[in-house]
Amino acid sequence: MGILDKFDAVRGAYNEARSNGRDPFSVRFDVIKSATEGEIGGRSVTLMGTNNYLGLTFDGACVEQAVQALRENGTGTTGSRIANGSYGLHVKLEAELARFYGRKHAMTFTTGYQANLGIIGTLAGRDDDLLIDADSHASIYDACKLSGARVTRFRHNSAKDLARRLKHLEGNPGNRIVVVEGIYSMHGDTAPLKELVAVAKEAGAYIIVDEAHSLGVLGKKGRGLAEAAGVEDDVDFIVGTFSKSLGAIGGFCVSNIENFDVLRVACRPYMFTASLPTSIVASTIEALRQVEKGGHLRERLMRNSRRLYEGLALAGFTMGPEITPVVPVKVDDAETAITFWNGLLQEGLYCNLVLSTATPDGKPLLRCSVSAAHSEQQIDEAIATFTKVGQALNAIPKPAMAAAE
């Protein structure tokens, strides 16, 4: 048996996805021109699947800070912070994050994925119980494996199911740790955080909130769902990423817990990987500043999100449960989804094709992510493109004939 034979089923699905035109899993942009425009094969494409919520990737001040740090400190750090030391900017970013969240401690990671691996995988030990939302991101599932803790999933966004499971675990000697997300990355819905926090606290459990898609997006100051729901004091750990609204790459955790810094010498995904290049750190510090005073960007983002969601719903598409900047269109089967996705790209619109195993209910999605940088015209064009391709594929009803009037 060949070493890759175990992936036969995955390879079959991959080949099927590729057989219909472009390879959805290795799209190649010739150039990215702005937060909302790119080019593929010499043709202009509107970007509506980049998680660039505030459109800061080309922000002048962020770019300038990055360039300056690049010139001053070089291209990379070539080592981990434990073995090779921190740069001043790493320490500054952690101080800025702690101040932004109003917490005592902050720790940065090289990616958001590693932040989850590191924090969840280290906080939960063999005798502990992890309770994760069933729709959790892959990084949370992988973190669970790394932890060695007992892991159970509770029904998506169900405080009642969480309570039932916590009750089962009463009397277990270890800690109970609940993990939820601010905005779920596929269906774009938010967690009922107030209820979940109340249930967790009642049972004496710790709670970790992953604000990857909600940082910069929710809350008056952009701190995410915990801020918006008014429960920041009861959330023990917030993890997140610099790669979405902050427009760079990296991850972080903030907390008020005592002795937090021991994680720096216990958390392997922090210890055994190179630290972020300072150009990334510098642009992130500037982006964080802009998030904090970015009320106007958040208003525009929500306006754009509502415009896209409502326009697509009106056209007859099946949408996600809630209006947030993650706007998924549900499609019945993989074949239609693949043809649809190719049709959109052909018409100059890029979104994400999500096939069944990555989606909670097994239905494929055409997942859009909206940016504050999108113009109303870009949103309206996207709705028109979806409608045109959707009608051609009979995914939505064709317009009624004039004669029927």
Added chain:
Amino acid sequence: MPDADLDFIMGELRKVVKQPEDVRPEASVTRELGLDSLAVMNLIMVLEDEFDILIPMDKLADVDTVQDLATLTGSLKSQNEDECA
């Protein structure tokens, strides 16, 4: 372990597999019945509700066949009863 539990598990599997006639106690849940990881986890949730138990994800490492799954739920149920007794 009561046969009723095995029957329940097979009934749930028949709802989700492509060929319900393939569901038998000695069939491999992933290799023969073709459940992917998400389908397995969703089945686990249904069993947790039905039998009022928690099935930690690491326990699934030892599960291959439908019978293995029934044995696992049976042992977790009896643990539960011992604790309540």
